Amino acid sequence: xxxxxxxxxxxxxxxxxxxxxxxxxxxxxxxxxxxxxxxxxxxxxxxxxxxxxxxxxxxxxxxxxxxxxxxxxxxxxxxxxx
Amino acid sequence: xxxxxxxxxxxxxxxxxxxxxxxxxxxxxxxxxxxxxxxxxxxxxxxxxxxxxxxxxxxxxxxxxxxxxxxxxxxxxxxxxxxxxxxxxxxxxxxxxxxxxxxxxxxxxxxxxxxxxxxxxxxxxxxxxxxxxxxxxxxxxxxxxxxxxxxxxxxxxxxxxxxxxxxxxxxxxxxxxxxxxxxxxxxxxxxxxxxxxxxxxxxxxxxxxxx
Numbered sequence: 224x225x226x227x228x229x230x231x232x233x234x235x236x237x238x239x240x241x242x243x244x245x246x247x248x249x250x251x252x253x254x255x256x257x258x259x260x261x262x263x264x265x266x267x268x269x270x271x272x273x274x275x276x277x278x279x280x281x282x283x284x285x286x287x288x289x290x291x292x293x294x295x296x297x298x299x300x301x302x303x304x305x
Numbered sequence: 306x307x308x309x310x311x312x313x314x315x316x317x318x319x320x321x322x323x324x325x326x327x328x329x330x331x332x333x334x335x336x337x338x339x340x341x342x343x344x345x346x347x348x349x350x351x352x353x354x355x356x357x358x359x360x361x362x363x364x365x366x367x368x369x370x371x372x373x374x375x376x377x378x379x380x381x382x383x384x385x386x387x388x389x390x391x392x393x394x395x396x397x398x399x400x401x402x403x404x405x406x407x408x409x410x411x412x413x414x415x416x417x418x419x420x421x422x423x424x425x426x427x428x429x430x431x432x433x434x435x436x437x438x439x440x441x442x443x444x445x446x447x448x449x450x451x452x453x454x455x456x457x458x459x460x461x462x463x464x465x466x467x468x469x470x471x472x473x474x475x476x477x478x479x480x481x482x483x484x485x486x487x488x489x490x491x492x493x494x495x496x497x498x499x500x501x502x503x504x505x506x507x508x509x510x511x512x513x514x515x516x
Contacts (some may be wrong), residue, residue, distance in 0.1 A: 245403045247333045248394075251333050257391035260322075261425075264388050267318060268429040275308050275436030280449060283432075287425040292393045301400045 254298050261291055307364045310437040312369060316377050321423055323347075323380035326387035334405075337481035338474040343383065344488035345469045350382035350462045351375055351494045357458060364390050364455075382462070386421060389466045393417035411471045419464035447515050454516070457506045461499045469495055 247253045265287050272278045329341040353373060366374050393414045394404040401453045404414045431449040432437055445452040469491050473484055510516070 232429065236414045242406070244334050245406055248398070248403050249400065253333060254395070260326060260329070260384075260388040262422075264322065264385065264419075265425065265428075267322075268425075268432050271315075271436055272432040275310065275432075277432050277435035277460050279435060280431055283428045283449075286427045286505070287421075287429075290389075290392055290396070290421040290424060294392050297396050305392075 254302065258274070258291060258294055261287075261294070264289070308436075312373070312438070315438060316373065318379075319377055319381045319384060322384040323387070324385050329391075330387060333347070334474060337479065337484045339482045340481060341473045341488040342387070342470050344464045344485065345473070345491060345495065346386045347379045347383045348489075349466055349469070349492055349499075350386070351379040352492070352496060353458070353462060353499055354378045354382070363443050363452070364439050366439050367437065382466075385425070386418070386463060386466055389421040389425065389463060390414065390418045390470075393421055393467075399509075405475050405477075411475065412468065413466045414471065415467040418467045419460045422463035423456050423459050427457065430455060444516055452516055453510050454503070454507050457503055457510065461502045461506070465495055465499055465502070 269284060272284075278284075327339055327343065330342055334342075355371070355378070358374060359371060366377070369377075378502060390404075394410070397410055397413055397417060398404060398407055402410075404410045427448075430451045434441065434450060439451055441450065441455070443452045443454065447453055448456075469488070473479075473487055473491070476484070479487070
């Protein structure tokens with residue numbers, strides 16, 4: 224038996240209800256929310272710095288980006304293989 | 306000329322961001338685990354951060370009351386921890402698994418969460434200090450006027466809080482109230498562990514003459 228959950232097809236018969244959190248991680252929302260939340264947090268600090276004219280050290284702004292890039296690379300790769 | 310910091314906007318954005326993260330956690334993991342997350346992330350980090358600000362006098366939010374500070378750091382830590390935790394999970398978890406089901410992620414995800422959070426704060430803290438949102442009261446000689454004990458604190462809190470939450474959330478059969486009670490009971494050992502870990506890491510850093 225199949226049903227649609229947030230745009231993704233899931234097989235109900237073999238999966239227990241306790242693994243919903245795993246299935247939801249692989250939905251569109253589950254994949255993109257972590258990147259969007261982290262990016263929003265980052266951009267808020269960029270905006271704070273610009274608004275307060277506090278950008279004495281613009282090169283510091285690249286420090287949080289490797290984690291986001293790594294996440295996006297992993298997500299895209301996993302999404303393609305799924 | 307520098308613009309005066311807008312503490313109201315800072316607080317409102319912090320609360321809104323935390324509520325969005327909590328709504329997502331509730332959708333993915335359910336109410337019981339979200340409540341446990343609020344307790345171990347918001348509660349634990351708020352207690353430790355209040356001690357750092359008002360007891361140890363490491364830093365202060367200029368002119369802000371203890372209630373304002375407690376509210377901001379409670380929601381602020383929930384938002385930051387949630388965002389970094391989900392990013393760390395996405396980097397480490399294999400398809401068809403997550404941080405609650407994949408072996409070894411119970412400690413690997415918190416470790417990476419701490420690293421991601423520290424990397425974020427290496428950028429955010431100098432901006433916040435320059436913008437006047439908070440002021441460090443202890444000497445800082447290495448990193449743009451920010452004492453290294455700040456980054457030790459971020460690492461310790463952002464490692465221990467997700468660690469405690471994952472260990473609680475992995476028990477899928479526990480009821481909401483059982484998870485809530487265990488999360489509350491975990492606060493004293495979490496506080497003791499964070500003090501001991503911070504002392505050890507800060508002592509090591511001081512041994513090199515850095516601060």
